[in-house]
Amino acid sequence: MRITIKSLISFFLILIFYAGYQGGKYFMNNRFQEVGLALTFILYFYGAVFTAFTDRTIHWIWWFWSAPVFAGYVMLSSSLAFAINAGVGMMPSLFATREFLIVFLAPALYFLYRLGFSLQQLEKIFIASLVIIIFNYLFNYYRIDLEAAYFSTGYMSYLVTYDEWRGYRLKPPTFALLILTSCGLMCLFQPSDVLKKTGWLLVLALVGYVWFLIMARSQMATLVMAMILYPILFSKPNRMNLFILIAPLGVMALIAVSDILVDGFMHAEGAEVRAKSYIIAWETAMKLPVFGYGQSSGYSKTYQDIFGPKFFPDDLGLVGITFKYGFIGLVLYVFFNFYVTVRLLKVNWHYRRRYGMHNPVIWALFILMTALSMNLVLNPGLAYMQGLTTAAFSLAITACYYEELGLRPGAKKR
Numbered sequence: 296m297r298i299t300i301k302s303l304i305s306f307f308l309i310l311i312f313y314a315g316y317q318g319g320k321y322f323m324n325n326r327f328q329e330v331g332l333a334l335t336f337i338l339y340f341y342g343a344v345f346t347a348f349t350d351r352t353i354h355w356i357w358w359f360w361s362a363p364v365f366a367g368y369v370m371l372s373s374s375l376a377f378a379i380n381a382g383v384g385m386m387p388s389l390f391a392t393r394e395f396l397i398v399f400l401a402p403a404l405y406f407l408y409r410l411g412f413s414l415q416q417l418e419k420i421f422i423a424s425l426v427i428i429i430f431n432y433l434f435n436y437y438r439i440d441l442e443a444a445y446f447s448t449g450y451m452s453y454l455v456t457y458d459e460w461r462g463y464r465l466k467p468p469t470f471a472l473l474i475l476t477s478c479g480l481m482c483l484f485q486p487s488d489v490l491k492k493t494g495w496l497l498v499l500a501l502v503g504y505v506w507f508l509i510m511a512r513s514q515m516a517t518l519v520m521a522m523i524l525y526p527i528l529f530s531k532p533n534r535m536n537l538f539i540l541i542a543p544l545g546v547m548a549l550i551a552v553s554d555i556l557v558d559g560f561m562h563a564e565g566a567e568v569r570a571k572s573y574i575i576a577w578e579t580a581m582k583l584p585v586f587g588y589g590q591s592s593g594y595s596k597t598y599q600d601i602f603g604p605k606f607f608p609d610d611l612g613l614v615g616i617t618f619k620y621g622f623i624g625l626v627l628y629v630f631f632n633f634y635v636t637v638r639l640l641k642v643n644w645h646y647r648r649r650y651g652m653h654n655p656v657i658w659a660l661f662i663l664m665t666a667l668s669m670n671l672v673l674n675p676g677l678a679y680m681q682g683l684t685t686a687a688f689s690l691a692i693t694a695c696y697y698e699e700l701g702l703r704p705g706a707k708k709r
Contacts (some may be wrong), residue, residue: 304341304407305420307334312424313431315397315684316471321435324450328680332396339399342406350409358402366395369627373620377589381601387592394680397687404691414695418656421688422478425471429501436465436508461510469511470681473518473666475502477659480522485652514666521665529665532644568605575602576611576618587621612673632677635686636664638693645700657696660689 313319314331343359374388404417441463444451454466479499483492506515528534528541579588591598598606608615617625639661646654663685667676676682697703 301412304338304412305416307338308417308420309424309427311335311338311400312421312684312688313428315400315687316425316428316468316681318428318431318468320454321431321439321465328394332393335397335399335403338407339403342403342410346406346409353409358405362399362402366398369395369620369624372586373590373624375589376583376586376621377591380583380588381591381596383592383595387594388590390594391592392590394683397680397683400684400687401691401694404688405694408691408695414692414699417692417695421656422475425475426498426501428468428471429475429498429505432465432467432505433501439465441465464509467505467509467511468681469514470663470676470685472502472505473514473663474659474685475499476506476518477522477662478655481653481655481658485655517666517669518662520669521662524665525662529640529661569610572602572606572608573611573614575606576608576614580614580617580621583621585621585623587617587619587624590619609679613671613675616675616678628675628678629671631686632664632668632671632675635677635689635693636661636668639664639689641702642693642696642700645702646696649700657692660685660692664689 311331311334314328314334317325317328319325319327319331339362343355346353347355347359370389370392373392374385377383377388378385408414408417439451439455441455445455445457445463446452455463456466457463475498479495479502482495483499528537591601598608608618611618613625613628616628620627639657643653643657643661646657667674667682677686
């Protein structure tokens with residue numbers, strides 16, 4: 296059996312998505328993440344070299360340098376800031392930020408598209424990878440002794456949560472669940488053959504079982520709300536006028552109920568610890584407003600060594616982002632959150648106008664970004680591996696559709 300370059304690249308992409316959506320975090324202390332990053336670099340340089348020699352119409356310099364400049368800024372600034380502020384070496388913190396290297400996936404995918412990979416191929420590989428991740432989660436859910444892992448002192452203890460109502464739960468690949476749920480529902484309501492609909496029914500049954508296991512009420516509620524808002528505010532360009540009208544009213548309503556929210560927050564379980572962490576993070580950000588405190592590392596000093604055993608900035612939303620990366624990092628995060636969302640929405644409109652139907656992958660990604668934007672202050676998910684992978688894929692796939700749909704004048708696919 297002869298292995299072609301295209302089939303090998305497809306296999307690499309499956310492994311990259313598997314690593315990017317944290318499929319490998321349930322074994323070997325997530326060392327599979329490094330495999331995914333290495334394969335990303337291989338495809339990035341492969342695509343860059345071949346497009347440089349064969350494609351004269353590509354904006355090669357932009358696509359080649361955008362990812363290293365962005366990743367380099369985040370990694371170097373946060374590791375150097377922590378080294379200075381904590382008085383430790385820079386290299387451990389630099390390695391602690393390595394998940395930002397997954398942004399190289401965006402130019403890698405775009406290069407592959409310019410070299411002949413179709414959008415349909417890329418989307419099928421993406422969806423197949425997410426389905427594999429769900430099977431992987433269920434396998435590990437029943438393989439791992441959750442109670443023993445929860446009370447262990449090693450890496451696995453961070454992957455299991457517990458409360459009296461839901462018991463012990465293995466942390467799921469949330470982004471994969473959200474995307475497959477939206478994509479599957481859209482596919483069921485669009486014209487397709489019986490075999491395809493049956494396949495998606497099986498996928499949705501699998502995903503529904505995982506939702507039943509983890510009982511993630513807040514994520515499910517946010518996803519449902521995003522789906523409800525779509526036909527009201529975002530399904531057509533002229534609906535944006537209604538969005539602009541409603542947005543200030545939403546802000547006013549949020550201010551009106553802020554006292555209730557704050558009171559509930561301050562009286563909830565663990566509220567005192569969270570409030571103290573927020574105060575520490577915000578005061579530190581005010582003292583170090585440009586680059587923040589930086590990224591810690593378990594191989595030098597941790598945030599818990601410096602600020603106390605219960606201080607975890609990753610749980611503090613945008614305040615935690617500001618603490619780690621400064622106000623420059625905060626602005627970058629908010630910008631890219633809405634930049635990715637707007638690109639997906641624009642492609643969704645034009646695809647629907649061209650073909651008379653939704654693209655399930657684009658629509659599912661937009662619904663995910665809408666859900667993330669609704670919970671932006673408390674859960675900046677794009678700053679971590681699953682979110683970075685989603686953002687990279689979204690930027691690449693929308694860039695390809697910009698050319699496919701003629702939204703970028705002068706850029707023609709060879």
